[in-house]
Amino acid sequence: MGKKFLAAGQLADALSHYHAAVDLDPDNYLTYFKRATVYLAIGKSKSALPDLEKVLSLKPDFHAVSSSRLTIRYQIVRFFILSTLSPVGLYYVVVE
Numbered sequence: 342m343g344k345k346f347l348a349a350g351q352l353a354d355a356l357s358h359y360h361a362a363v364d365l366d367p368d369n370y371l372t373y374f375k376r377a378t379v380y381l382a383i384g385k386s387k388s389a390l391p392d393l394e395k396v397l398s399l400k401p402d403f404h405a406v407s408s409s410r411l412t413i414r415y416q417i418v419r420f421f422i423l424s425t426l427s428p429v430g431l432y433y434v435v436v437e
Contacts, residue, residue, distance in 0.1 A: 359376035373399070374405070
């Protein structure tokens with residue numbers, strides 16, 4: 342059902358579905374991964390990280406998560422750095 346919501350662009354409904362699915366089967370790594378995917382689609386990277394961590398704790402050899410997790414961490418750190426720079430520092434980061 343979550344896939345249908347995703348395909349239709351109904352991200353809030355997909356997220357609700359995956360919340361319920363995680364509650365029903367907290368040991369299913371794919372459900373956490375799919376919920377993390379929805380979080381990423383709606384721009385909530387910080388919310389996706391715990392789900393990606395859970396996927397790795399349940400299935401350490403699930404390689405798709407490693408790259409997603411690194412990308413999210415990079416985006417969070419980059420945002421923090423850019424948001425704390427002065428306008429001059431921001432200019433140099435953006436231009437380079």
